[in-house]
Amino acid sequence: MTDLIVACVRTGTAYGMEYVVRLRNMVARHLARQHSIICLTDQEDRCEGVAFIDISQIGLTGWWAKLILFAPEWRDTRKVVYLDLDTVVIDSLLPLANVAGEFAITENYTRKAVNPAYPCKYNSSVMVIGGGQTSFVWRRFEAKRAEILSRHARYGDQAAIEELYPAAPYLQMLLPAEYFCNYRNLTNHPPKRAAIINFGGRHKPHNCLIPWVQQAWS
Numbered sequence: 001m002t003d004l005i006v007a008c009v010r011t012g013t014a015y016g017m018e019y020v021v022r023l024r025n026m027v028a029r030h031l032a033r034q035h036s037i038i039c040l041t042d043q044e045d046r047c048e049g050v051a052f053i054d055i056s057q058i059g060l061t062g063w064w065a066k067l068i069l070f071a072p073e074w075r076d077t078r079k080v081v082y083l084d085l086d087t088v089v090i091d092s093l094l095p096l097a098n099v100a101g102e103f104a105i106t107e108n109y110t111r112k113a114v115n116p117a118y119p120c121k122y123n124s125s126v127m128v129i130g131g132g133q134t135s136f137v138w139r140r141f142e143a144k145r146a147e148i149l150s151r152h153a154r155y156g157d158q159a160a161i162e163e164l165y166p167a168a169p170y171l172q173m174l175l176p177a178e179y180f181c182n183y184r185n186l187t188n189h190p191p192k193r194a195a196i197i198n199f200g201g202r203h204k205p206h207n208c209l210i211p212w213v214q215q216a217w218s
Contacts, residue, residue: 002036003131004097005080007069010041011061017045019085022205022217024049026089030195033097038075040068063156064149066124070137077132083196084125086204090216091195095175102130105161107170109182109198124158125198126171126180137164186210 006027010020020039024047027037037049042056042065053074055065068074069082081097083089105127111118141148141164152159161168172180181194183203190212197213199205205217 002034003078004033004035005038005075005078006031006035006093007038007040007075007080007082008085009055009065009069009082010039010043010085011055011065013043014062015085017043017047020050021047023083023085023087023089025218026087026216027083027093030089030091031093031097033094035081035097040065040074063124063158064160066157067138067141067160069127069129070134070141072132072135072138075132079131080127080129082124082127082129084198086199087125088197088199088205088213088217089195090190090197093195095179095195096126096128096171099128099171099174100130101128101169102133103165104128104169104171104174105158106180106198107172108158109184109200112172113182113184120155120159120162122158122162122168123198124161125200126196128171134165137161140164183208186213188212190216 008023024037036051038051038053040053040055046052055068058068069080106123106125108118108120108123111121148160178193179195181191181197183199188210
């Protein structure tokens with residue numbers, strides 16, 4: 001058992017198994033540190049090189065299923081690097097894996113670059129969760145699950161995480177400049193300093209027509 005988990009969440013059929021396979025491949029290429037890859041899922045299909053944990057009994061689907069990341073039962077006290085399935089990795093993940101502290105999350109890209117008044121500060125596409133110290137997030141969510149689901153129906157898990165763990169440090173501030181590249185800023189040439197490409201909404205790696213993105217997403 002390794003002390004570092006790279007985790008993803010797959011509920012429903014919005015993302016096919018190819019997304020898990022490609023994320024596995026990209027992590028293997030770009031994380032020069034011993035790690036385990038775990039997919040938390042309510043689906044039955046499996047692939048080699050990934051450990052799967054059945055979360056069908058928790059009653060959470062879509063973005064809400066990310067809250068299970070904070071539960072200690074599946075990870076003990078191991079550190080977790082979480083990546084959305086539509087993440088494209090193009091360079092070393094070591095800086096991300098080496099982020100210290102109990103919790104860090106990406107700052108919302110809409111708020112950061114488009115609309116400073118956007119009501120949700122967090123973007124939960126990439127998170128680093130320390131060794132078991134954030135289990136209170138899961139406990140507090142479970143204690144008021146129905147209320148939180150209703151209150152944050154529009155902005156989902158990241159708004160709920162913001163309520164349950166306010167004032168988390170932003171990964172953009174802890175990592176090298178331009179470590180993240182949002183899909184809005186993609187060009188026909190790979191960004192020189194980025195390691196992670198974040199997609200969102202209808203914009204996904206499979207429908208991105210930029211050749212170098214398709215080559216990296218493999």
